[in-house]
Amino acid sequence: KAGVTQTPRYLIKTRGQQVTLSCSPISGHRSVSWYQQTPGQGLQFLFEYFSETQRNKGNFPGRFSGRQFSNSRSEMNVSTLELGDSALYLCASSSVTGGRYNEQFFGPGTRLTVL
């Protein structure tokens, strides 16, 4: 079974631009979560989607948004980029069994650099 895939792997943008990152979960996984990883703040939860609905949200400004499609693929968008948005963005997917979430499997991440 193919793992979680994220595109693109690397991205360079300038301040003020917007960016969209894509995540394809493992086949059959309906939950997708996004995390931001920076040297200073570590790994921080952004949001989680299940069946096209945002179920959980972390403490990030409204410039960070996401969505999930009917095939469980997810995108996250960051508008009006700031230098501090430079980070590794990780996507993770998980299955749900009997109403209980199973462990998350992570993709390789998208490295975003904001100049």
Add this chain to the structure above:
Amino acid sequence: AQSVTQLGSHVSVSEGALVLLRCNYSSSVPPYLFWYVQYPNQGLQLLLKYTTGATLVKGINGFEAEFKKSETSFHLTKPSAHMSDAAEYFCAVSDRGGAQKLVFGQGTRLTINP
């Protein structure tokens, strides 16, 4: 609110020596606990998890961890370090109601000396 503290941002051991990475958590509800490993320029790989049942959990690559509720700890161990174990290790916690919001520790970078 849940939190995770990993004691030691850098740990260095000799090849063949015991690996011990420390993790303490804070949670107002019974937690799910995880250890993930991250190699350079890669995502996170699950090493092991504790949800319910046996408190000693065995994972991949010879790692294991023991859930100690009284000490709020979930330390990661491996009897004999290999050079390939050099990586960054993250302890994470989530609550049992919705295991999708992982709260991570700051990570421990493990170096293996030949």
